[in-house]
Each structure stands twice: as C-alpha cells, then as structure tokens.
Amino acid sequence: MTPADDYQKITDRLFYWSAYDSKLKAELSSSAFVEGGNMFLVDPIPLAREALEEMTSFQNVKAVFLTSETHGRAALFYRKHFGCPIWAHPSAQPALLAEGITLDDTYEDHDIVLNACEAIHVPGTKPGETVLFLPSETGVMFVGDALINLGNTGFSFLPDRYSDNPRQSRESLVKLLDYRFERMFFAHGEPLLQGAGDRLEAMLLD
Numbered sequence: 001m002t003p004a005d006d007y008q009k010i011t012d013r014l015f016y017w018s019a020y021d022s023k024l025k026a027e028l029s030s031s032a033f034v035e036g037g038n039m040f041l042v043d044p045i046p047l048a049r050e051a052l053e054e055m056t057s058f059q060n061v062k063a064v065f066l067t068s069e070t071h072g073r074a075a076l077f078y079r080k081h082f083g084c085p086i087w088a089h090p091s092a093q094p095a096l097l098a099e100g101i102t103l104d105d106t107y108e109d110h111d112i113v114l115n116a117c118e119a120i121h122v123p124g125t126k127p128g129e130t131v132l133f134l135p136s137e138t139g140v141m142f143v144g145d146a147l148i149n150l151g152n153t154g155f156s157f158l159p160d161r162y163s164d165n166p167r168q169s170r171e172s173l174v175k176l177l178d179y180r181f182e183r184m185f186f187a188h189g190e191p192l193l194q195g196a197g198d199r200l201e202a203m204l205l206d
Contacts, residue, residue: 001019001021001022001023001028001045001046002019002046003019003045003046003047003048003049004017004018004019004030004045004046004047004048004051005019005048005051006048006051007047007051007055009055010183010191010193011137012034013033013034013035013136013137014031014032014033014034014137014140014183014185015031015032015033015055016029016030016031016032016185016190016191017029017030017031017045017047017051018030018045018189018190019045019046021045026188027150027188027189028043028045028073028187028188029043029045029185029186029187029188029189029190029191030042030043030044030045030047030073030187031043031142031185031191032044032055033116033117033134033137033140033142034059035115035116035117035134035136036115036116037060038059038060038061038062038063038114038116039056039059039060039061039062040061040062040063040064040065040114040116040117041061041063041064041065041078042064042065042067042132042142042185042187043065043066043067043068043071043073043142043144043187044064044073044074044075044078045073045074046074046077056082061078061082061084062084062114062116063084063085063086063087063113063114063116064078064079064084064085064086064087065087065088065113065117065132065142066086066087066088066092066096066128067088067128067129067130067131067132067142067143067144067145067187068088068092068125068126068127068128068129068130068144068145068187069088069091069092069093069094069095069096069126069127069128070095070126070145071144071145071187072096072099072101075101076100076101079104085104085105086101086102086103086104086105087103087104087105087106087107087113088103088106088107088128088130089106089107089108089119089121089127089128089129089130090103090106090108090128091123091127091128092127092128093106093128094127095127095128096128107119107130108121109121113132116134117132117133117134117142118132118133118135119131119132120132120133120175120176121172122146122169122172122173122175122176123165123168123169123172124146124163124164124165124166124167124168124169124170124171124172125144125145125146125158125162125163125164125165125169126144126145126163126164127164128144129144129145129146129169129172130144131143131144131146131176133176133179133181135179137183138181138182138183139179139180139181139182139183139197140181140182140183140184140185141176141179141181141183141184141185141196142184142185143184143185143186143187144187145158145162145163145187145188146158146163146169146172146173147173147184147186147200148186148188148189149184149186149188149189149190149191149192150188150189150190151189155189155192155199155203156203157169157170157203170204173200173204174204176197176200177197177200177201177204179197180197181196181197182194182195182196182197183196184196184200
C-alpha cells in the first residue's frame with residue numbers, strides 16, 4: 001500500500017498514523033508509544049521515509065506488536081529496518097506465516113511484555129486478537145479489530161460480518177473494564193483521547 005504521508009504526535013510518548021488501503025478498501029491505522037526509553041510499534045503500516053525518520057530519530061525501536069492475525073502489514077519492513085522482533089499472540093502465527101511472517105516471540109493473556117505493556121487476549125473477532133494496555137499516559141488501550149472508530153461508524157464494535165464470533169468478542173471485551181484508561185488507539189480509525197473507558201463501558205453494558 002502507499003505509505004502514510006505523515007504522523008500525528010499525540011504526546012511526547014504517543015504517535016499515530018493512517019492511510020487508506022485501496023486493495024482492502026479500508027482505512028488502516030497504526031500507533032507507536034514510548035515506554036522505558038524505548039519505542040514500540042503497534043500494527044504498523046508503511047510511513048513515508050522522512051516522517052519515519054523524524055518520529056524515530058531519538059528513539060530505540062524495541063519491538064513490533066501485532067494485535068491480530070490480519071495485521072501483518074509492514075511488520076517485515078520494520079523488523080529489517082530497525083532490527084527489532086515481531087510479537088503477537090501465538091494463535092495469530094498460522095495466518096501470519098502464510099504471509100511469510102514468522103514471529104520472534106509471543107505473548108499470552110496478561111503477560112507484561114518487555115516491561116512496557118500488558119497483553120489482554122480478547123478472542124472472538126479473529127485469531128490472535130489482543131489488546132495492549134499501557135498504564136502510563138492516563139491509561140491507553142491499543143485495540144486491533146474488535147473495536148473501530150471510523151468516520152462512517154464512529155466508535156463501535158467491528159461489524160458482525162467481519163467477526164468470527166461477535167458474541168464472544170463482546171464478552172471478551174468486558175475484561176477491559178477492569179482497567180482504568182482514558183485513551184484508546186485503533187487499527188482502524190482515529191484515536192479516542194479522553195473518556196474512552198467510560199464510553200466502552202456504556203457501549204458494553206447498553
């Protein structure tokens with residue numbers, strides 16, 4: 001796909017970029033966060049060279065995290081470019097391997113990954129669906145496909161037709177209510193920068 005032209009610096013430690021993929025006919029979003037002096041890329045799509053150099057100029061890119069079996073995206077490029085490992089839930093490995101992506105390591109439910117974030121496995125959408133929780137920055141959730149925030153839908157569940165088991169997915173997401181968080185970043189859509197936890201609770205308990 002054509003690289004995103006630029007990125008948004010949300011805070012000194014949170015970044016976001018997106019682009020439309022004409023092949024998939026979908027808006028693809030990516031994020032990055034800095035924790036413990038290292039940068040971590042979440043579901044990264046290509047980013048224009050100058051923008052990438054600027055975003056990472058003072059950071060050590062420690063790892064690429066994939067939140068779903070469908071999010072191989074530009075992971076291989078970033079692994080080669082930065083010499084960093086690719087992580088995902090083990091159930092995502094078969095589909096990623098079919099794309100030529102081997103995982104360097106995996107995280108299970110509630111693992112604290114590289115002293116940076118907590119992995120929360122939320123099965124039901126697609127194999128490997130994992131939410132990453134960053135307790136700093138007022139609490140941040142990085143979500144794969146289970147939740148989206150697109151212009152035509154707003155903040156919502158992934159449409160049922162794209163989910164393997166919509167009921168299971170929504171039941172799994174209830175686990176997120178055990179955490180305190182204000183912000184949420186997505187693999188499809190603009191980030192929510194305040195009140196994300198309250199909005200998710202209202203949607204799940206509706």
